[in-house]
Amino acid sequence: MSDEQREFHLEEFKQLKSEISSLLARVETLFKYGLIGSAAVYTWFLTQFGLADSGLSSEVLLLGFLIPPVLVFFFGLLALSTYSHVSRMGKYLKKIERELGAEHLGWEQYWRRTKPILLGLLCSFYLLLLLAEVWLAVWVNSQLHVISLPWI
Secondary structure, eight states: OOHHHHHHHHHHHHHHHHHHHHHHHHHHHHHHHHHHHHHHHHHHHIIIIISSOOOOOHHHHHHHHTHHHHHHHHHHHHHHHHHHHHHHHHHHHHHHHHHHTOTTOSHHHHHHTSOOOHHHHHHHHHHHHHHHHHHHHHHHHHHHTOOOOTTO
């Protein structure tokens, strides 16, 4: 590899690492939006329609209560697609590390020796959040007696 190619790949490596950091921050933000967005939707919905006779049909009210779980579901899909993109970028970075002759150096190599737990924790948190959102939608529905659900 020529010095010019080496310099190019080194700069590419730096840019990709920076982009990965940005994408991982986006995943964290998606979880925050899931929590805050759900609370905001429920608060608004309950203050607007839950405490008084809104005149809305029970089906419309039920669909309103299901907005937060749907938001969390789609935020999870966005997080999954972002993680998939980061994973592909990581594989390419590993290839660049090999070509630059630095594969055995760095914290990434050290980190590879340990079992990954962060992804498992994030997936568990996401599933717990999604289940909690569905449960909350059903609970709010039952408290306001919006619609009789056959599985309850």
